Amino acid sequence: xxxxxxxxxxxxxxxxxxxxxxxxxxxxxxxxxxxxxxxxxxxxxxxxxxxxxxxxxxxxxxxxxxxxxxxxxxxxxxxxxxxxxxxxxxxxxxxxxxxxxxxxxxxxxxxxxxxxxxxxxxx
Amino acid sequence: xxxxxxxxxxxxxxxxxxxxxxxxxxxxxxxxxxxxxxxxxxxxxxxxxxxxxxxxxxxxxxxxxxxxxxxxxxxxxxxxxxxxxxxxxxxxxxxxxxxxxxxxxxxxxxxxxxxxxxxxxxxxxxxxxxxxxxxxxxxxxxxxxxxxxxxxxxxxxxxxxxxxxxxxxxxxxxxxxxxxxxxxxxxxx
Numbered sequence: 001x002x003x004x005x006x007x008x009x010x011x012x013x014x015x016x017x018x019x020x021x022x023x024x025x026x027x028x029x030x031x032x033x034x035x036x037x038x039x040x041x042x043x044x045x046x047x048x049x050x051x052x053x054x055x056x057x058x059x060x061x062x063x064x065x066x067x068x069x070x071x072x073x074x075x076x077x078x079x080x081x082x083x084x085x086x087x088x089x090x091x092x093x094x095x096x097x098x099x100x101x102x103x104x105x106x107x108x109x110x111x112x113x114x115x116x117x118x119x120x121x122x123x
Numbered sequence: 124x125x126x127x128x129x130x131x132x133x134x135x136x137x138x139x140x141x142x143x144x145x146x147x148x149x150x151x152x153x154x155x156x157x158x159x160x161x162x163x164x165x166x167x168x169x170x171x172x173x174x175x176x177x178x179x180x181x182x183x184x185x186x187x188x189x190x191x192x193x194x195x196x197x198x199x200x201x202x203x204x205x206x207x208x209x210x211x212x213x214x215x216x217x218x219x220x221x222x223x224x225x226x227x228x229x230x231x232x233x234x235x236x237x238x239x240x241x242x243x244x245x246x247x248x249x250x251x252x253x254x255x256x257x258x259x260x261x262x263x264x265x266x267x268x269x270x271x272x273x274x275x276x277x278x279x280x281x282x283x284x285x286x287x288x289x290x291x292x293x294x295x296x297x298x299x300x301x302x303x304x305x306x307x308x309x310x311x312x
Contacts (some may be wrong), residue, residue, distance in 0.1 A: 011248070019249040036148060
């Protein structure tokens with residue numbers, strides 16, 4: 001142990017006999033003031049950080065409830081509204097007219113394709 | 124025989140400081156400042172970083188003050204925090220150290236003042252410690268100044284127990300080479 005080895009005798013932490021460079025009492029007092037000031041600031045930062053953590057937790061919790069609810073409302077309401085159906089019906093009708101117009105041309109195209117094919121039309 | 128559970132005794136000043144008493148905190152820091160500076164000086168090479176690290180360590184002590192439960196001496200609790208912070212800081216600062224030229228002027232200033240012989244011998248000792256590799260130095264100080272056991276040091280420094288033992292042995296051997304009196308004070312072999 002240390003007492004047997006004698007090293008402790010040479011390494012005391014005693015205030016008077018320690019190895020640190022001597023400093024004036026004014027400097028020591030300044031150091032003490034600076035330390036207390038910094039500790040107070042650090043504690044304040046810590047408590048703020050803790051507060052902001054709680055705020056984040058609350059926000060995330062609220063969001064986890066609110067977002068699915070909002071999504072459910074949005075999609076649920078979307079199914080019940082009839083207006084988009086009417087619009088899409090009109091669009092489908094218009095589209096079907098175009099398709100009809102196209103279908104008149106279609107046999108010619110198909111006929112051309114068939115005529116080009118070498119084995120086409122033969123039994 | 125009855126076994127009574129004795130509640131841990133906390134010094135009233137420490138209690139008051141924990142409760143937020145400003146004057147008690149001031150007195151407490153003033154009281155432990157020299158001890159903290161000495162411990163940091165044992166762990167750090169040269170004098171230039173001692174006060175910065177000591178201040179950081181004292182801030183850490185004050186911030187953690189509420190976690191002190193009165194189990195063990197308050198000074199020992201402070202020493203552990205200071206040593207932990209100082210060693211982690213030294214790991215970051217180690218490349219900056221260069222030989223300090225302040226020793227001689229300090230020794231000249233100290234001569235003739237009360238306790239000067241003691242002070243001079245401490246300064247000479249840390250000068251020797253400055254020649255040790257940091258790893259060996261830290262193990263030596265933790266073991267012989269803070270009375271930490273080898274497994275405790277291994278846990279603190281996150282190195283195997285055998286490594287701690289070997290560092291301790293090497294550090295002692297080196298110190299003995301520098302000055303045989305260091306290890307011969309109480310008949311250490």
